[in-house]
Amino acid sequence: MKSVEIIVPCYNEEEGIDIFYEETKKITDSIKDYSFKFIFIDDGSKDKTLEKLMNLANNRDVYYISFSRNFGKEAGMYAGLKNSSADYVIIMDADLQHPPKLIIDMINGIEEGYDCVAARRVDRKGESPVRNAFSKMFYRLSNKITDVKLERGVVDYRIMSRQMVDAVLSLSESQRFSKGIFEWVGFKKKWIPYENVERTIGSSKWSFWSLFKYAVDGITAFSLAPLKLVTLCGFLISFFAFIYIIATLIQTCIYGIVVPGYVTTLSAVLFLGGIIEFSIGLLGAYLGHIYVEAKDRPLYITKYTNIDNINSNGFDVQKGIKNGKDA
Numbered sequence: 017m018k019s020v021e022i023i024v025p026c027y028n029e030e031e032g033i034d035i036f037y038e039e040t041k042k043i044t045d046s047i048k049d050y051s052f053k054f055i056f057i058d059d060g061s062k063d064k065t066l067e068k069l070m071n072l073a074n075n076r077d078v079y080y081i082s083f084s085r086n087f088g089k090e091a092g093m094y095a096g097l098k099n100s101s102a103d104y105v106i107i108m109d110a111d112l113q114h115p116p117k118l119i120i121d122m123i124n125g126i127e128e129g130y131d132c133v134a135a136r137r138v139d140r141k142g143e144s145p146v147r148n149a150f151s152k153m154f155y156r157l158s159n160k161i162t163d164v165k166l167e168r169g170v171v172d173y174r175i176m177s178r179q180m181v182d183a184v185l186s187l188s189e190s191q192r193f194s195k196g197i198f199e200w201v202g203f204k205k206k207w208i209p210y211e212n213v214e215r216t217i218g219s220s221k222w223s224f225w226s227l228f229k230y231a232v233d234g235i236t237a238f239s240l241a242p243l244k245l246v247t248l249c250g251f252l253i254s255f256f257a258f259i260y261i262i263a264t265l266i267q268t269c270i271y272g273i274v275v276p277g278y279v280t281t282l283s284a285v286l287f288l289g290g291i292i293e294f295s296i297g298l299l300g301a302y303l304g305h306i307y308v309e310a311k312d313r314p315l316y317i318t319k320y321t322n323i324d325n326i327n328s329n330g331f332d333v334q335k336g337i338k339n340g341k342d343a
């Protein structure tokens with residue numbers, strides 16, 4: 017019997033969690049030869065998510081880790097992976113936007129010999145056209161300038177072999193961009209397309225601004241191309257400035273000093289100022305990455321968990337600090 021753990025990051029999901037467990041359990045119960053466990057991560061929810069989880073934990077296949085505050089979905093996924101011990105691990109959203117029936121296809125893919133079977137959303141109905149356009153732009157840009165190829169519509173919903181999970185965990189960076197990390201580690205991957213399911217319970221936790229920050233972090237985490245681009249810009253501007261200076265000198269020699277145009281001067285100053293500000297900002301983004309990595313803070317802090325039962329060797333304190341146990 018092979019073991020599978022389903023990792024479910026939850027943030028303010030009190031309304032949906034029971035239905036999620038019920039629906040997913042229907043599917044996992046129908047799969048023979050594999051045993052399933054759930055690891056719910058309560059990402060510092062402000063509603064009754066934790067209470068619901070503690071309640072669910074009366075079932076023998078339910079485990080939970082509850083953070084001391086909201087650390088973000090990336091930290092949630094990391095905590096789940098870090099505390100997993102099964103032969104296969106599935107990552108899944110709690111809002112039923114990731115159809116549980118795909119688990120059957122995922123297991124089939126594993127039987128076919130793949131290390132990873134990942135879901136890919138084929139349409140984006142129910143999303144605003146602006147968001148859609150920005151998403152398209154992000155993927156095009158990111159694929160052009162980074163080494164990892166991201167497929168559009170890729171979600172975190174996937175099954176991974178233990179070997180791949182260990183590889184993912186071996187990337188110890190604290191600013192995690194999982195979509196990139198999953199690609200970066202390689203392994204044999206199969207995509208299963210699915211149609212977007214609109215969220216019926218609760219609401220999306222992503223604002224436009226948080227998505228924008230996510231995109232910038234994603235690109236700067238996997239590519240130095242923006243830095244090179246700025247260098248190229250600087251070079252080109254200096255080159256044209258040099259030509260302009262020579263041309264002006266020659267002009268002055270032939271015609272003498274003409275009335276100076278302040279528009280030209282002003283535009284040059286403003287233009288260069290803009291480029292310099294932009295470059296400093298960009299450098300700052302990379303410096304920020306180094307700053308955060310250098311501090312090496314834990315990715316999350318656990319407040320409550322019943323997880324000791326899962327790993328006989330106890331909780332991993334390397335990156336996660338455990339402060340308390342079940343109340």
Ligand code: UDP
Pocket residue numbers: 024025026027028029059086087088089092108109110111113219220221222
């Ligand atoms: N989530 C989380 N921490 C957060 C935000 C979201 O654990 O800070 C969880 C959330 O509960 C859900 C999943 O991540 O299970 C995806 O979030 P959401 O549905 O808001 O994102 P979307 O489906 O809109 O991309």
Ligand code: MG
Pocket residue numbers: 109111113215220
């Ligand atoms: Mg969702």
